[in-house]
Amino acid sequence: MKLKLTLIALTLGAFATLPAAADFQQQPRAAGIETYGYTWNSPDQDMNRALAHKANVREGEAAYKVCKGCHKPDGSGLADAEYPQLAGQHASVIIKQMMDTRAGRRDNPRMYPFAGEWIVSAEEIADIAAYLNQLPIPSSNSKGDGANLALGKRLYTKDCASCHGEHGEGDAKKYYPLVAGQHYSYLKRESRESRDQGRRNASPEMVKVLKPYSDSEIDAVSDYMSRLKLPKK
Amino acid sequence: MSHSTPKFLTTLALLGAGLALAGVSHADGPPAAAACAGCHGADGNSTVTTFPKLAGQQQVYLLRELKDYKSGKRASEIMAPFMADLSEANLEELATWYAKQKPAPGVKGDPALLKLGKALYMNGNNKTDVPACASCHEDDGSGYKKFARVAGQHVEYTLEQFRLYASGKRSNGARVMQTVAERMTEQETRAVAEYMASMP
Numbered sequence: 084m085k086l087k088l089t090l091i092a093l094t095l096g097a098f099a100t101l102p103a104a105a106d107f108q109q110q111p112r113a114a115g116i117e118t119y120g121y122t123w124n125s126p127d128q129d130m131n132r133a134l135a136h137k138a139n140v141r142e143g144e145a146a147y148k149v150c151k152g153c154h155k156p157d158g159s160g161l162a163d164a165e166y167p168q169l170a171g172q173h174a175s176v177i178i179k180q181m182m183d184t185r186a187g188r189r190d191n192p193r194m195y196p197f198a199g200e201w202i203v204s205a206e207e208i209a210d211i212a213a214y215l216n217q218l219p220i221p222s223s224n225s226k227g228d229g230a231n232l233a234l235g236k237r238l239y240t241k242d243c244a245s246c247h248g249e250h251g252e253g254d255a256k257k258y259y260p261l262v263a264g265q266h267y268s269y270l271k272r273e274s275r276e277s278r279d280q281g282r283r284n285a286s287p288e289m290v291k292v293l294k295p296y297s298d299s300e301i302d303a304v305s306d307y308m309s310r311l312k313l314p315k316k
Numbered sequence: 317m318s319h320s321t322p323k324f325l326t327t328l329a330l331l332g333a334g335l336a337l338a339g340v341s342h343a344d345g346p347p348a349a350a351a352c353a354g355c356h357g358a359d360g361n362s363t364v365t366t367f368p369k370l371a372g373q374q375q376v377y378l379l380r381e382l383k384d385y386k387s388g389k390r391a392s393e394i395m396a397p398f399m400a401d402l403s404e405a406n407l408e409e410l411a412t413w414y415a416k417q418k419p420a421p422g423v424k425g426d427p428a429l430l431k432l433g434k435a436l437y438m439n440g441n442n443k444t445d446v447p448a449c450a451s452c453h454e455d456d457g458s459g460y461k462k463f464a465r466v467a468g469q470h471v472e473y474t475l476e477q478f479r480l481y482a483s484g485k486r487s488n489g490a491r492v493m494q495t496v497a498e499r500m501t502e503q504e505t506r507a508v509a510e511y512m513a514s515m516p
Contacts, residue, residue: 105484105494148460149492152440152447164442193445196495 110195111187115283116290123286124258130182132205133212138174143214146207149197158218162225162266171220171264171313173255174212180284181208188284220264220313227267227306231299235307238300242292243308251311263311270305346409348402355394361420365470372419376461379411384488391485422468424514433511436504446499449508452492457515462489467515474509 114121150169154160158170169177182205183189184198191198203211243262247253251263262270276282278293278301293301345353352370356362360371370378384390386399386407402410424430438455440448449466453459457467466474480486481497497505 105487105491107491108495108498148452148463149447149490150451152449152451153442153445156451161442164445166442197447197492199491201491 107199107201108196110184110190110192112190113187115188116280116285116287117283121287123284123288124179127182127186129185129200129205130178133178133182133209134175136206136209138209138213140210140214140217142207143210143212146203147211147214149202150211153197157221158215159221159223160266160269162268165266165269165272167269168221168224168265169215170218172212172215172261173253173258174209174216175255175258176253176260177212177215178208179258181212183284190281190283220261222264222312224264224309225266225268226309227271227302229306231303232307232310234300235303235305238296238304239307243304246288247308250313251308252313262308263313265309267305267309270308271302274301274305346406346413348406348410349413351398352410356414360414360417362470365472366476367470368473369419369469370414371417372458372467373411373414373465374459374461374463375411375415377459377464378414379408380462380489382407382411389488419465419468421516422512422514425471425510429507429510430514432504433507433509433514436500436508437511441500441504444499446496446504449512457512466512469509469512471506471509471513474512475505478505478509 153166154169158168160166160168180189181198184191184194185200246257246259247262251261253259253261273282274293275298277285277289278296280290355364355367356370361369381390382399383404385392385395386402388396436446437449440446452463453466457465459465477486478497478500481493484494487494500508
């Protein structure tokens with residue numbers, strides 16, 4: 084009953100305040116880290132469909148067309164706009180983040196209208212993720228001013244490396260992102276948002292680590308991460 | 317965007333002209349194309365700027381649009397009556413034939429607008445999260461499968477489509493364009509439309 088009333092209220096609200104914007108462009112809001120009993124990365128139908136799909140890199144390249152208008156043909160994103168670098172990212176991470184955006188666990192009104200199922204199916208997301216995963220990581224990403232790299236290294240080694248890896252390689256199985264070669268501007272923004280619980284799909288462990296960080300410590304560790312490179316295979 | 321009466325009358329007059337010309341069509345076109353020629357030109361290069369050029373259009377895109385006109389998913393007072401008598405096979409023939417016609421070269425307009433239009437077309441606007449047009453419609457505007465050819469298209473037609481997308485009145489297809497059109501300013505829209513029209 085309560086849900087029904089909420090739905091009616093939401094519907095009325097939508098009509099009253101948003102006569103022009105189509106309803107499909109309004110991102111839903113799902114329970115996130117602010118909610119008591121939140122479980123990070125709990126199973127989701129949409130995500131399971133993508134994960135079960137046998138991904139095809141070639142199909143992914145074709146489906147990536149709608150993404151590359153912002154994330155660029157080489158997946159390098161755009162530092163100024165804080166569009167993340169996606170080349171070489173783990174497929175599982177891309178799938179999870181896309182599904183969190185679709186479900187409204189990760190708030191992103193800029194991206195949401197291009198992430199919906201009317202643009203890409205769960206299977207296409209898996210294909211795109213496989214395509215991006217095999218692209219080489221560009222080294223042209225934005226970096227910090229380099230002033231506090233020693234502090235950045237110390238913090239990274241102490242707090243981050245156990246999950247994100249010594250070289251920033253992340254962990255595909257655990258859905259931990261590759262951070263090596265990511266834009267400084269993006270790392271900085273996402274770290275601050277995670278610390279302040281604005282990134283609602285963050286893992287509680289991540290938030291716990293970032294909680295005591297000052298802005299300048301976040302800047303230092305973001306700068307360090309942006310300069311990490313994976314060892315040559 | 318509602319049709320003002322004079323514009324509607326012009327449309328009617330043009331339709332009449334189109335029907336009168338219906339017999340005059342390219343010999344190699346499918347019979348159904350005869351009815352299209354009056355507005356869209358005998359070879360799909362319309363000269364009336366409110367009617368889109370169809371020559372060289374992507375077959376996949378054109379077929380989808382024709383089907384959407386038939387089902388009413390894409391609303392058009394003008395197109396709907398023409399679709400009523402056509403079968404799916406007719407639509408397929410039309411889309412395939414128009415896709416093979418040679419597109420007429422583009423028309424260059426105001427150079428200042430073209431410069432802005434090209435920048436937006438190639439790079440988008442990252443301040444307002446507008447993606448580059450080129451990523452779906454290709455650098456040369458030729459389109460790709462379900463993404464329409466935009467090169468050489470009439471400015472008036474393109475502008476009208478942006479208005480329909482932004483107001484939510486054109487909502488068929490993948491709906492990428494609704495968001496894009498909503499995020500673009502009037503000046504940006506005109507600049508991009510001019511740039512597309514200028515593409516060879």
